[in-house]
Amino acid sequence: MQEYDIVIENGTILTMDDDNTVIAEGCLGIRDDTILYVGENSNKSFQAQKIIDAQEGVILPGLINGHTHAAMSLFRGLADDRPLMDWLNNYIFPVEKKMDEEFVYIGALLACAEMIMNGTTTFCDMYLFEEETAKAAHSAEIRCLLGEVLYDFSSPNYGPIAKGFQYTESLIKKWREDPLVSIAVEPHSLFTCSPELLTTANEMAHTYDVPLIIHLAETLQEVQEIKEKYNKKPIEHLYSLGLLGPKLIADHCVHLDRDDIRMLSEYDVKVIHNPESNMKLASGIAPIPEMLAQGVTVGLGTDGCASNNNLDLFSEMDIAAKLHKVRCMDPTVMDAVTVLRMATIEGARALGFGHLTGSLEVGKKADIIVMDTHKPHLTPMYNPFSHIVYAAAGRDIEHVIINGKLVMKHRELLTIDLEDILVKAKEKSDLVRKWISC
Numbered sequence: 001m002q003e004y005d006i007v008i009e010n011g012t013i014l015t016m017d018d019d020n021t022v023i024a025e026g027c028l029g030i031r032d033d034t035i036l037y038v039g040e041n042s043n044k045s046f047q048a049q050k051i052i053d054a055q056e057g058v059i060l061p062g063l064i065n066g067h068t069h070a071a072m073s074l075f076r077g078l079a080d081d082r083p084l085m086d087w088l089n090n091y092i093f094p095v096e097k098k099m100d101e102e103f104v105y106i107g108a109l110l111a112c113a114e115m116i117m118n119g120t121t122t123f124c125d126m127y128l129f130e131e132e133t134a135k136a137a138h139s140a141e142i143r144c145l146l147g148e149v150l151y152d153f154s155s156p157n158y159g160p161i162a163k164g165f166q167y168t169e170s171l172i173k174k175w176r177e178d179p180l181v182s183i184a185v186e187p188h189s190l191f192t193c194s195p196e197l198l199t200t201a202n203e204m205a206h207t208y209d210v211p212l213i214i215h216l217a218e219t220l221q222e223v224q225e226i227k228e229k230y231n232k233k234p235i236e237h238l239y240s241l242g243l244l245g246p247k248l249i250a251d252h253c254v255h256l257d258r259d260d261i262r263m264l265s266e267y268d269v270k271v272i273h274n275p276e277s278n279m280k281l282a283s284g285i286a287p288i289p290e291m292l293a294q295g296v297t298v299g300l301g302t303d304g305c306a307s308n309n310n311l312d313l314f315s316e317m318d319i320a321a322k323l324h325k326v327r328c329m330d331p332t333v334m335d336a337v338t339v340l341r342m343a344t345i346e347g348a349r350a351l352g353f354g355h356l357t358g359s360l361e362v363g364k365k366a367d368i369i370v371m372d373t374h375k376p377h378l379t380p381m382y383n384p385f386s387h388i389v390y391a392a393a394g395r396d397i398e399h400v401i402i403n404g405k406l407v408m409k410h411r412e413l414l415t416i417d418l419e420d421i422l423v424k425a426k427e428k429s430d431l432v433r434k435w436i437s438c
């Protein structure tokens with residue numbers, strides 16, 4: 001008889017393996033941080049410390065949010081309905097100048113609470129004071145890849161850029177052995193980073209064998225600016241600096257032509273698609289079906305809470321599926337399975353975590369969510385992929401396991417004091433109001 005720490009039984013398992021295998025009456029066995037059994041209920045006799053009854057719901061891999069600015073949860077709704085540059089220069093950058101460690105810690109922990117409650121078990125973050133985001137994720141016990149945002153101007157955290165590289169290096173060294181927190185080198189964008197900064201960032205990423213993450217080709221304004229400065233398109237500019245490669249994660253990639261997509265594919269650059277943010281800031285629509293056709297690995301992200309305004313990948317999946325259908329005037333593009341793969345296994349591969357998470361397979365880390373489908377909007381269920389992408393919401397997630405540990409049980413967070421973080425987030429909003437008014 002097998003012994004497990006946790007068994008999840010009595011649910012439909014979407015494994016998201018290479019064949020998108022579905023197990024109708026499934027059961028999962030977990031020991032320590034690892035999945036040891038995925039199969040049918042009836043085939044298994046076992047002993048378990050803890051049994052979770054999925055109550056005929058859906059069991060699937062935890063979702064992967066490929067692009068966030070977690071602590072921006074404290075800026076949600078602060079300045080909506082503005083163009084990207086006005087929004088950045090007149091609202092976001094000025095308040096960010098006043099932030100400190102504690103502000104980022106509270107904002108990041110608030111974001112972790114929201115993400116876990118919406119079924120996200122891994123996120124990829126770029127922000128200031130990222131040591132605090134790492135601490136928040138570590139304390140919430142959520143998996144993440146994160147890095148300090150690097151740019152040419154002085155940072156409220158580290159000051160001049162040389163210090164930014166030192167800060168990044170110390171993050172890499174400090175968190176190297178952590179089971180949940182991984183570090184990347186993160187230059188902000190082509191329009192805020194000099195060629196020297198980009199080259200140094202790339203060298204550091206190579207030295208430590210960590211990913212390099214950047215916002216890329218997000219707006220037409222960016223494309224024009226890079227053209228004027230360097231007489232190149234953004235992808236050509238990165239190519240000329242030697243930055244294209246399999247460990248480059250490019251957020252957005254909205255304004256690309258056919259040659260750009262071919263280069264992303266050729267160099268195995270990973271792309272994170274953030275449709276809601278691109279829609280809200282009217283940045284444009286990334287040519288995702290074209291990238292997928294060329295074999296580019298594409299994950300899904302929400303971007304920060306100030307440009308979305310939530311961290312719910314269920315609404316992101318719904319929007320991603322529909323946006324491309326209407327752009328292409330073709331309802332067959334971005335089908336539900338493709339979109340759910342972007343939010344799970346393809347997202348994991350984009351972050352370099354494909355061997356760890358993103359699918360429910362023996363030997364992988366146990367990052368698992370259980371959806372309660374005993375609800376009017378999810379009954380009856382002909383096709384679970386369809387329900388997840390087109391009908392479900394984050395609040396339908398009942399249980400969340402990350403790295404083998406139950407972190408949400410019947411929608412109660414077990415690693416975060418939710419009431420405490422809500423009170424602290426409100427206190428921080430009083431500060432933000434003051435900063436905006438001066």
Ligand SMILES: [Zn+2]
Pocket residue numbers: 067068069215251303304
């Ligand atoms: Zn972003």
